[in-house]
Amino acid sequence: MAGAQRLAQTLAGRLDTTFTKVGTPRTPLDADWQAQLASALPELRQLAETLTLRLVEGHKPLAVLPRCAAALATLPVIARHHPDACLIWLDAHGDLNTPASSVSGYLGGMVLTAAAELWDSGLGSGWRLDQVVLADGRELDQAELALITQYDIRHLTSESLTPEALSQAIGNRPVYLHLDCDLLAPGLMPTEYSVAGGPDLAQLYALCSAIGHHELIGLEVAEFEEQPDFAMAEAAEALCDALAPVYERLYR
Template sequence: MTFRPALTLYQGRAGDRNPRGVAGAAVVARALAHATGLDPTTVGTPAPPLGRHWETELDAARGDLRALAQHCDVLLAEGRPPITTMGRCATALATLPVVARHRPRACIVWFDAHADANTPATSTSGYLGGLVLTGAAGLWDSGLGGGLALQQVVLVGARDIDAPEQQLIDRGVLRLVPAGPNLGARLADAVGQAPVYVHLDCDVLEPGLVPTEYRVPGGLSLSQLNEAAAVLAQRERVGLEIAEFESAWEDGRPGSADELVEALQPLWSARTGPTPPPASP
């Protein structure tokens, strides 16, 4: 089967606390367009960040998130794997229920420093991005649908985990592949031969590799990310989404997504297998 992905740039709200995520999504989309030759379709309109409680943020974002869900629904119905760049991981409240409906057996491979599996009842921060997986699973009503089976989720590289999220891991509801040696082999064991839909939150990486809002020590290197991508590319690729890349570093230097895109090459390329590890900045 020909691998014919479609590139989408999401520019709407998703619980943003600064404008660098929306701008960063555009940076990643440009790098992917250059590398793949795909023309991105833009969904959503940039708006000033609110930095408010999750309910306010979700109400403000819901219109554009619904538009993204409808767009992904069309792509998956056509058999075109979506590659989506998004500012914040809360955008997956729109994409994951669509994936679950079209491909209920797909494994959701969630690269993130955080588990993002609190509920409104367990969250101490009230941050929308921390409620994504449970919202997509219908454990609370986002207004964007549910249907995701948490047992189909594999967390990769999560290390800043709240107590309620750790309970889900301990009970086997969520599976965790920690960062560390032999990541590719451990990930292959966790995923098996299931089709994969990959979410990458860039803070899964070791701080300093790409600009992100959160910096949690103990993350993946770019070569480890490439190793994991090569393993996942041996399975059917349902889609890829990239979040939490900020357009600039704290000192104002612009961020480049070229090495990130190169590390992810097995996931967006028509060919499979590892690529040479990108050089560290």
């Protein structure tokens, strides 16, 4: 949460506003996904309630999530208010595992399947997987690849992910954007699950510029993590520069 708070402060400064913090930092729970989810449910529900209030008030949300798993709370709320939206999932991973298919048991790797009601997180669902554009997803397992085929998920691979292809995949639909910082090439952002390859910040800016030409519902950024040997302030500013075409359009 320390990294998320730092990035939120930087974004708030750019937008001349304040941010609302949900939850309290705690020692990471060394347990399986079920115990982790049960422990986090009260604060995840608080996150969902906070996001719901912002949408009811007519705001377009900008959320900074400590982990992708927090999207278990945000995505169902967005689906209830925007049932026909396009979800852009900018991530090195697919997050398309289920409790039955996951080898690691990592909760953050099961987010999109929960949102599509392939398993019950206790936080809701509301998305169809054909509403998802998986952008990059350069590290996928066989179960995720099978699910992409089965549910006709639009997958723009690292090789095919261009601003033009992303804009075409969106079409005329309103967009909710999720960015996992491990999308970027290793070493550019302080994030835990880096994967070889990936775009640089200039390429992310170009993708965000393409997204910014569409109707935007909101933005969430995950996995920006406090790391003692990283130039954190500079990284936060650089990431905000790359994301500017999206959040400036949201709050224009």
